[in-house]
Amino acid sequence: MSSATTVVPFPAGHRVFVYGSLRPDINASIHQRFMGKCIPVGPAYYQGRMYIVDKRTEEEQLLGLKETTDVSVPSEVRKYPAVVPSDDPAERVHGMLFDVPDEHRDEVLRGLDEYEDAVGIPEGLAEYRRDRVTVRMGQGHVHENVEVESWMYVWAREVHTLARVHDGDYRSVYVLRADAEESASLPQA
Numbered sequence: 001m002s003s004a005t006t007v008v009p010f011p012a013g014h015r016v017f018v019y020g021s022l023r024p025d026i027n028a029s030i031h032q033r034f035m036g037k038c039i040p041v042g043p044a045y046y047q048g049r050m051y052i053v054d055k056r057t058e059e060e061q062l063l064g065l066k067e068t069t070d071v072s073v074p075s076e077v078r079k080y081p082a083v084v085p086s087d088d089p090a091e092r093v094h095g096m097l098f099d100v101p102d103e104h105r106d107e108v109l110r111g112l113d114e115y116e117d118a119v120g121i122p123e124g125l126a127e128y129r130r131d132r133v134t135v136r137m138g139q140g141h142v143h144e145n146v147e148v149e150s151w152m153y154v155w156a157r158e159v160h161t162l163a164r165v166h167d168g169d170y171r172s173v174y175v176l177r178a179d180a181e182e183s184a185s186l187p188q189a
Contacts, residue, residue, distance in 0.1 A: 014105050015150040016112065017044055017135045019095030020081040020170045034111050038098035043138030045092040046152060051082045051162035052173055053127070081170045082127070082155035082162060094169040097135060097150060109151070116153045128153040 016038065024031040024040075083093050100108050109130070113119040116128040133152045137143045165173055 013102070014100040014109070015041065015148060016098050016100055016108075017046060017095055017133065017150040017152040018098065019046070019050065019083060019093050019152075022112075022115075023096050023170070025096075026170060026174050030115075034115050035098060035108070037104040037108055038100050041097040041099055041137075041148075042141040043094070044097040044135045044141075044148070044150075045094050045138050045168070046083065046085075046133060046135045047089055047091060048083050048086045048093045048168075049091050049159075050093045050165040050168045050170065051084075051155070051159050052079055052165060053082050053162060054079050079173075081165065081173070082157075082159060083152070084155050084159055085133075092168045094138065094167075094171075095135075097137070097148060100151075112151075112153070118153060126156050129156045130154075 016035070018031075018035065021027045021030050022035055024035075113130060116130070118126060118128045118130050121127075130151055131154045133150055133154070134147050135150050135152070137146045137148065
């Protein structure tokens, strides 16, 4: 199959590219809550770099603490991905593309904006902003490498202190973390 750019065969509409906790293969309940009215298009990728935000590290830096004391924040939301654009075509962020039906567009986008804290936060303090980006359909999709316009939540802060996810796939981080947490909860012999 050719890797050349092809004209988008999809009708105009609203799409959302998700790469973290909104993916159904990462967190089905969060996906259903915020993306349940969306229609899956398929695997896709964005030309960008992925990093991991570790809220425990940010809290430690801000408060000067050696350990995080805020146990009210569930462990699954203490670490999450941040994505920024890249000029290097070899750098890819893997995720899923979804159609947002017109009749649910405002409701879905408002819910996603609130979930990502992309609205109502003063300039410079928000972690994410919703941007129009170009993604490409992923491997195995009938329209592999076809460019499609989509909404995506882009990291709005600096990344120099964040850990890089070199394969661009949050599943690799999430699965490893879930396995480690499960192992830690097992009784020791």
